[in-house]
Amino acid sequence: MLEIKNLHVRLEAEDKPILRGVDLRVAAGTVHAIMGPNGSGKSTLSYVLAGRDGYAVTEGTAMLDGADLLAMEPEERAAAGLFLAFQYPVEIPGVGNMTFLRTAVNAQRKARGEAELSAGDFLKLVREKARTLKIDADMLKRPVNVGFSGGEKKRNEILQMAMLEPKMCILDETDSGLDVDAMKLVSEGVNALRDAGRAFLVITHYQRLLDHIRPDVVHIMADGRIVKTGGPDLALQVEKNGYADILAEAV
Amino acid sequence: MPVPKAKLDALAARIAGLDLVRGGWAGTARAEALARLGAMGLPARRDEYWRYTDPADLIAPQAPRAATFAATDEPPVFDGIDRLRIVFVDGVFDPALSDDLTLAGVEIELLSKAGQIDIHWAREVYGVLEARGQAPVQRPLAALNTAFAAQGVLIRATGRAVRPVALIYLHRSETSDAILHHCIKVEAGAELTVLESGPAAARFNKVMEVDVAAGGRFHHIRAQGRDHGRRAATHLFARLGADSLLKSFTLTANGVLTRNEVVIELLGDDAVAHIAGAAVGDGAFHHDDTVFITHAGLRCESRQVFKKVLMNGAVGVFQGKILVKPGAQKTDGYQISQSLLLDGDSQFLAKPELEIYADDVKCSHGSTSGAIDEVALFYLRSRGVPEAAAKSLLVLAFLAETIAEIEDGTIAEDIRLRLQNWLERHGR
Numbered sequence: 185m186l187e188i189k190n191l192h193v194r195l196e197a198e199d200k201p202i203l204r205g206v207d208l209r210v211a212a213g214t215v216h217a218i219m220g221p222n223g224s225g226k227s228t229l230s231y232v233l234a235g236r237d238g239y240a241v242t243e244g245t246a247m248l249d250g251a252d253l254l255a256m257e258p259e260e261r262a263a264a265g266l267f268l269a270f271q272y273p274v275e276i277p278g279v280g281n282m283t284f285l286r287t288a289v290n291a292q293r294k295a296r297g298e299a300e301l302s303a304g305d306f307l308k309l310v311r312e313k314a315r316t317l318k319i320d321a322d323m324l325k326r327p328v329n330v331g332f333s334g335g336e337k338k339r340n341e342i343l344q345m346a347m348l349e350p351k352m353c354i355l356d357e358t359d360s361g362l363d364v365d366a367m368k369l370v371s372e373g374v375n376a377l378r379d380a381g382r383a384f385l386v387i388t389h390y391q392r393l394l395d396h397i398r399p400d401v402v403h404i405m406a407d408g409r410i411v412k413t414g415g416p417d418l419a420l421q422v423e424k425n426g427y428a429d430i431l432a433e434a435v
Numbered sequence: 436m437p438v439p440k441a442k443l444d445a446l447a448a449r450i451a452g453l454d455l456v457r458g459g460w461a462g463t464a465r466a467e468a469l470a471r472l473g474a475m476g477l478p479a480r481r482d483e484y485w486r487y488t489d490p491a492d493l494i495a496p497q498a499p500r501a502a503t504f505a506a507t508d509e510p511p512v513f514d515g516i517d518r519l520r521i522v523f524v525d526g527v528f529d530p531a532l533s534d535d536l537t538l539a540g541v542e543i544e545l546l547s548k549a550g551q552i553d554i555h556w557a558r559e560v561y562g563v564l565e566a567r568g569q570a571p572v573q574r575p576l577a578a579l580n581t582a583f584a585a586q587g588v589l590i591r592a593t594g595r596a597v598r599p600v601a602l603i604y605l606h607r608s609e610t611s612d613a614i615l616h617h618c619i620k621v622e623a624g625a626e627l628t629v630l631e632s633g634p635a636a637a638r639f640n641k642v643m644e645v646d647v648a649a650g651g652r653f654h655h656i657r658a659q660g661r662d663h664g665r666r667a668a669t670h671l672f673a674r675l676g677a678d679s680l681l682k683s684f685t686l687t688a689n690g691v692l693t694r695n696e697v698v699i700e701l702l703g704d705d706a707v708a709h710i711a712g713a714a715v716g717d718g719a720f721h722h723d724d725t726v727f728i729t730h731a732g733l734r735c736e737s738r739q740v741f742k743k744v745l746m747n748g749a750v751g752v753f754q755g756k757i758l759v760k761p762g763a764q765k766t767d768g769y770q771i772s773q774s775l776l777l778d779g780d781s782q783f784l785a786k787p788e789l790e791i792y793a794d795d796v797k798c799s800h801g802s803t804s805g806a807i808d809e810v811a812l813f814y815l816r817s818r819g820v821p822e823a824a825a826k827s828l829l830v831l832a833f834l835a836e837t838i839a840e841i842e843d844g845t846i847a848e849d850i851r852l853r854l855q856n857w858l859e860r861h862g863r
Contacts, residue, residue, distance in 0.1 A: 234813075
């Protein structure tokens, strides 16, 4: 599904290397977690994959189902099946949540040569998905993320993911700012989307999210590289002993 | 202070080719306006309220040439609205294109006819509100209009008008120089909606005076026409009685030069006035909103919401003032003027002013100038929305606060669509 090889990235504004040779393979139907200390490059990796401006790829490749992600515009990556759940979902005053969702869903369908959803079908679908995430009609009507609590914003991200049905989902610190109940709700939303044709890359600081979204593979990222890969027990080891041991061992 | 000779010379040159229509109550009002005008002369760049907008093309003896334009890519604005149509071609009433001027609850007459008789309700409005609006800021183009307007409509609402009255201004001659003057009286408890659309002429000087009596409600929505070459100087003068309401919205898309002045007096207690404008310009576009709102009554509310989207060297100007007179306690005044500059070439000049002589009031003003929010743009694109559509969505969101001032949902949607189409045509 996702194949990253020797990816090197610099921050354009500061001409500062952030990623220094990331190698990662995520197969369809699996959940991978990336953990790592602050500044290790986890969020940069997610932004670079989604196509945010301000980063220069100096070496390496990133392919999604054999297609060159790095050559595509952000909207093309989305239509190809990539989805990034933002660490800080953006507030967009003046754009209604429903209008936003419908525009996005239909833009992707159009890009893939599929028929657009009718207003009625769309409404039915969004109501059904919103209900399971406990998103009420008022939240759907309000401008995108404006006045939403931290938990509401994250649930709104998962609603978008559920509506867009991407194949490769990247969750960037989706657990930050969530209380236990909200984390459970968000995790259930994610777990409901797990299937054989879809893969997840879950970026997190803490093991606790991984209690709810059980990963198949755990990677530790440090200083712009994946320094260790293991099973779910690797996350437990981090929780218990911190990163220091692993990093010392990796060097 | 004597009037500078240059201003008087400009006036003499400008009115040399104009006819003063005599006779009737309107003849008297015109003569008085000519006297006012003579004491002011025409505006000049050095005048305090013309520093950001060069009046040269608006005061020149001849109207600068402007190509006519017929849109084929969208139906005329307000076409889908059930309305009574009054059509002017290059500033001249066209009975064949207009509907029969009868509407329940409303009296509609032509200035050209009703102005010639001795007694008329419009005598208390025509030139009267304009004259009140000449202090503390002079508005010579409005006095010139009162003096030389031969055409216009006089509308008096005595009940609740079932349909809007639509003033449609067609532009057919490349050299037309139109002057129109409308008077509107909304009687106590009556309600009226007036729509205005079209470029009107190569150059257009229009005054609308609106007198809203106690409990009356007046809605005004206009779209100034897509002609690139047109020029316009318009004035809306309004006087509001107790518990009355006035809401005015203007869409300006294109037009090489537009100066829209709004002068409102909240005289009665608990009156409400909302003035909004959405202006979108690409290239040779200079758009100026100059607003003066006077709070004289108790507990009155005023809102000014002006937004401009500018690209390729377009210029936006906003001069907005709230004056709270002594004793106008519990005034609630709000003013916001914002521009979205889609490139580095465009310019927005804003001069917000507050002058307050009462101690228990709430007044706020804000003015900003900015670019498209890149983070929001990336967020939309990351969900699959193509760049152009995402920009269009963000620009419409920026303008949404102005459209929200239109109460009628159908009219608001028509305006929103115009803006969306404009953004699409201009690659946003």
